[in-house]
Amino acid sequence: MTTPRGARGAVPRHDDRRRSFPQVAPRDAPDGRFAATWWGNAWVEALEDTALDPARLARGKAYAGRGHVDAITVTPGRVVAYVHGSRPRPYRTEIRMRTLGDEGWERFLDEATARPEHIAALLDKDVPHALEAITGLLPAPGDLVPDCSCPDDGYPCKHAAALCYQAARLLDEDPFVLFLMRGRGEQELLAELTRRNAALSAAETTAAAPPMPTVPARAVFDAAERAVLPLPPPLPAPDRPGRPAVFPPDPDAPDPLALDLLASEAAVRAHAFLTTGHDPVAALTPWQDAVRLAAAHPGSGLTASTRALYRDLAYALDRTPTDLARAVAAWRQGGAAGLAVLEEPWDPPAGPFDRARPALIAADFPAFRPWRNRLSTESLQLRLGRDGLWYGYESDAGREDWWPRGAPDHDPVGALTDLLGR
Structure with a gap:
């Protein structure tokens, strides 16, 4: 029943x-x-x-x-x-x-x-x-x-x-x-975490690293009076950077999120230097490096953790969180070159810059006012970078509050089209 x-x-x-x-x-x-x-x-x-x-x-x-x-x-x-x-x-x-x-x-x-x-x-x-x-x-x-x-x-x-x-x-x-x-x-x-953890453990066991080359101890002692045996070949570089330790919260210690971020960055830089012989961060200024760190961090300053990160980085370099947020937008738009376009107006030589305004007018875009490497309307702006790319910017009408938008392009019409989402 x-x-x-x-x-x-x-x-x-x-x-x-x-x-x-x-x-x-x-x-x-x-x-x-x-x-x-x-x-x-x-x-x-x-x-x-x-x-x-x-x-x-x-x-x-x-x-x-x-x-x-x-x-x-x-x-x-x-x-x-x-x-x-x-x-x-x-x-x-x-x-x-x-x-x-x-x-x-x-x-x-x-x-x-x-x-x-x-x-x-x-x-x-x-x-x-x-x-x-x-x-x-x-x-x-x-x-x-x-x-x-x-x-x-x-x-x-x-x-x-x-x-x-x-x-x-x-x-x-x-x-x-x-x-x-x-x-x-x-x-x-918990069920999904258990399943994934078991699958990851099985994969790591299957892909275990080969044994380390060794030299027999007896051979070392027997040959000590005759010759020095060569050292084993160096270990291969790991496939990916190592994971940093976990930093528990402590009211008397630095922010654990900041420590985790810096440790992860150090591991990535060490791995890049080990595998390529080049440190991609070494040539950056402290401000560029701060912008890079913030740009690589998810959340764009919207979550509690990223707001704290933006605040601390900006304070350390005598900038405001808004300055940092604008710089992050430029970095995500074009890396170090995009940041330079945001912060460094310059006088381009005759050529691509002079041809940009007629090309925009021919594409039925409004007339742009030139100033140094920039072409502007009330709310749209194109900036020519030293790399030959055009970078799009937007602002509220009547305000000089320009923010990077869209993807850079060698063609000013293409950069503006991407900016407007056409």
Whole structure:
């Protein structure tokens, strides 16, 4: 006889993508901060950076501290709870955020299984900075969208702020709650990590390195009086750079993300020098190297980790984060040559520059004003680089706030067409 669904004795079906948490008890966080972990505080910062009214945030934090937030339910892209306010009936409050796409999860899983220490950290309910930096798991300002049944139209209202603060405490206790918010359940992730780790271990065992050449000890002693035996041939260079150590967070130590980034950079440069005899970074100035580092880092200054990276690099070189963000856009457009086009106007000789304006007019583009190596309208600009390429720039009309856009091209019409997306 089949047991009806919901009948006594039936085994409930586990839903890995829905978790409910009882009311979080009020507690004090270290250093006066609401959350205790770096990722919990990054979640809070995403809320506070976009809030329009600090007073509502303060009331929301007080509501959370006094336990006004009931049980919290988390599903992909949504955090929901009832929050008690000044009226007897609680308000239904939720925080929405986008889920991570398949490509983002692939990056997360690949990076997590590439380094055993990352898997160990996740099993210990810890989130390595490198994983967050690569996949952008934590929300950036504007990613958290509050909604509440109360009549307050604040962004966010105090009830939504209270829910967000309490959600940070859930993240403190279990970072897999963050993964669920982004779209994947704990058991689903652990199963996939286990599968990939087993496949990677099997592949590494199959492709084990050949044994190191050796010299028999007896032959060395027997020949010591006669001749010096030649040394074994040097080991072959590894296929890829080595992985740096993991740097645990310590309030008295440098930023672990910065250490990980610099160690990874050192490993890549050492591998390039070992295999080619050339260090591609040695000729760069400190500013060019800072721009290169920031340009190679995912997130473009939008996540909490990349905002900190941009801030620290800019401060060290007496620049602003906006200066660095603009320079990163130029570097991604054309490398060191693109950065030079951004920062170094010059007087090109007659020839390609003089032929550019007639070519643009013939292609039905508006008339451009020349100045040194630049052709400009109110909102579009082409810059001729010393490498003979044309680089596209855009600005709001009437403002001299030019940002690199599009791909460089030997043909000014081609560069402008790419800039406009025609």
